[in-house]
Amino acid sequence: MNSNNSIDMYEILIVDDTPEQIEMALVVLKGNNYKVRVSTKGSSALKLLEKQKPDLILLDIFMPEIDGFELCRIIKQNTEYKNIPVIFLTSSGDEQSIKKGFEAGAQDYVTKPFNTTELLARVKTHIKLKQQTEFLYLANRELDSFCYSIAHDLKAPLLSMGKLIEYLSLDYFDKLGEDGNTLISNIHKKSGELTAIIDHLLEFSRMCELEMKPEHINLEQLFRSVFDELMLTRPNRQVELRLSGLPDITGDSIMLRILVTNILSNSIKYTAPRKIARIAVEYTEYPDSYVFCVTDNGVGFDMKYSLRLFQVFQRLHSSKEFEGSGVGLSICQRILKRHNGRAWMTGQENQGASFYFSFPKNPPI
Ligand SMILES: Nc1ncnc2c1ncn2[C@@H]1O[C@H](COP(=O)(O)OP(=O)(O)OP(=O)(O)O)[C@@H](O)[C@H]1O
Numbered sequence: 265m266n267s268n269n270s271i272d273m274y275e276i277l278i279v280d281d282t283p284e285q286i287e288m289a290l291v292v293l294k295g296n297n298y299k300v301r302v303s304t305k306g307s308s309a310l311k312l313l314e315k316q317k318p319d320l321i322l323l324d325i326f327m328p329e330i331d332g333f334e335l336c337r338i339i340k341q342n343t344e345y346k347n348i349p350v351i352f353l354t355s356s357g358d359e360q361s362i363k364k365g366f367e368a369g370a371q372d373y374v375t376k377p378f379n380t381t382e383l384l385a386r387v388k389t390h391i392k393l394k395q396q397t398e399f400l401y402l403a404n405r406e407l408d409s410f411c412y413s414i415a416h417d418l419k420a421p422l423l424s425m426g427k428l429i430e431y432l433s434l435d436y437f438d439k440l441g442e443d444g445n446t447l448i449s450n451i452h453k454k455s456g457e458l459t460a461i462i463d464h465l466l467e468f469s470r471m472c473e474l475e476m477k478p479e480h481i482n483l484e485q486l487f488r489s490v491f492d493e494l495m496l497t498r499p500n501r502q503v504e505l506r507l508s509g510l511p512d513i514t515g516d517s518i519m520l521r522i523l524v525t526n527i528l529s530n531s532i533k534y535t536a537p538r539k540i541a542r543i544a545v546e547y548t549e550y551p552d553s554y555v556f557c558v559t560d561n562g563v564g565f566d567m568k569y570s571l572r573l574f575q576v577f578q579r580l581h582s583s584k585e586f587e588g589s590g591v592g593l594s595i596c597q598r599i600l601k602r603h604n605g606r607a608w609m610t611g612q613e614n615q616g617a618s619f620y621f622s623f624p625k626n627p628p629i
């Protein structure tokens with residue numbers, strides 16, 4: 265529903281320069297309780313959009329100045345307007361225009377002259393879809409901020425508990441005896457693990473909210489510097505990293521560093537039993553995107569559980585074998601989604617694993 269409307273009416277913008285078609289659509293839509301605004305040119309349609317966002321746009325193809333395809337592209341590239349459904353008005357059987365319309369980002373088309381039942385059904389469906397998408401988006405955001413505030417509120421008492429345990433062990437070391445001190449040290453370790461989970465959860469919920477800034481990223485350098493940083497705390501490990509001349513990409517630098525840190529820390533962690541661990545990062549180039557692959561020679565996993573990997577708190581290895589909270593890959597997934605990319609994993613038990621991610625050349629930032 266358009267929030268600026270005083271009454272509960274959905275607003276439709278018709279952009280068409282053929283008076284008889286406009287008249288017909290006006291009668292049908294107004295008769296069905298829609299508020300309608302009309303523009304006969306692309307430039308004036310953009311001005312109308314600036315004044316008030318409609319719930320749906322009916323767009324003619326052939327118009328003076330800016331044609332329908334171009335106008336649709338402009339609308340879909342604008343973050344303010346891109347979620348407004350666009351329905352093209354085409355002549356029947358014009359397959360080429362239908363294809364071009366979808367490529368420009370339109371959601372649907374109706375053929376002229378209108379079949380009123382069809383026009384109304386499509387308008388209704390797309391407004392409903394838009395509403396449901398908005399509802400899901402808001403519900404998700406609400407869940408995220410709920411998750412964030414719980415994690416945030418738990419963190420302070422947890423840190424105090426950790427400190428109190430430390431004081432207890434320092435001040436009462438002699439009185440606690442060996443068993444008592446082991447117990448205290450275990451409690452301290454567990455409270456540290458809990459703090460790490462909370463930190464991960466905070467990071468996870470932040471990934472949807474964080475504003476993205478597009479930057480030119482030298483991926484080869486990023487992988488190398490994150491790897492060097494991670495290896496600083498693992499002086500006894502022997503890990504070889506092979507990078508195959510990775511391309512530069514455009515993305516949010518903070519998020520991409522978190523992504524690479526999670527991928528590499530998994531590869532380093534799950535190759536711990538190997539005398540010499542090997543990690544290789546390769547890529548394949550496609551017209552609009554890259555697909556990167558990070559392969560390791562670690563303990564791998566059973567592919568039948570691969571769908572679980574990207575869910576929060578899901579782990580295929582026990583904490584006794586490998587420490588972790590099971591949030592890292594869900595964070596990776598979120599970061600990639602925000603860049604319109606995708607992540608998946610393949611692996612084989614005891615044979616190693618590969619983390620794949622696709623990344624568009626022009627992410628929607
Ligand atoms: N390179 C890998 N080799 C084998 N298994 C892996 C690899 N990467 C991830 N996994 C499996 O996927 C699970 C989920 O990974 P994820 O990174 O989300 O969590 P984690 O590493 O257990 O903990 P953390 O939240 O600290 O990253 C892991 O518990 C592990 O079972």
Ligand SMILES: [Mg+2]
Nearest residue numbers: 530588592593
């Ligand atoms: Mg991990």
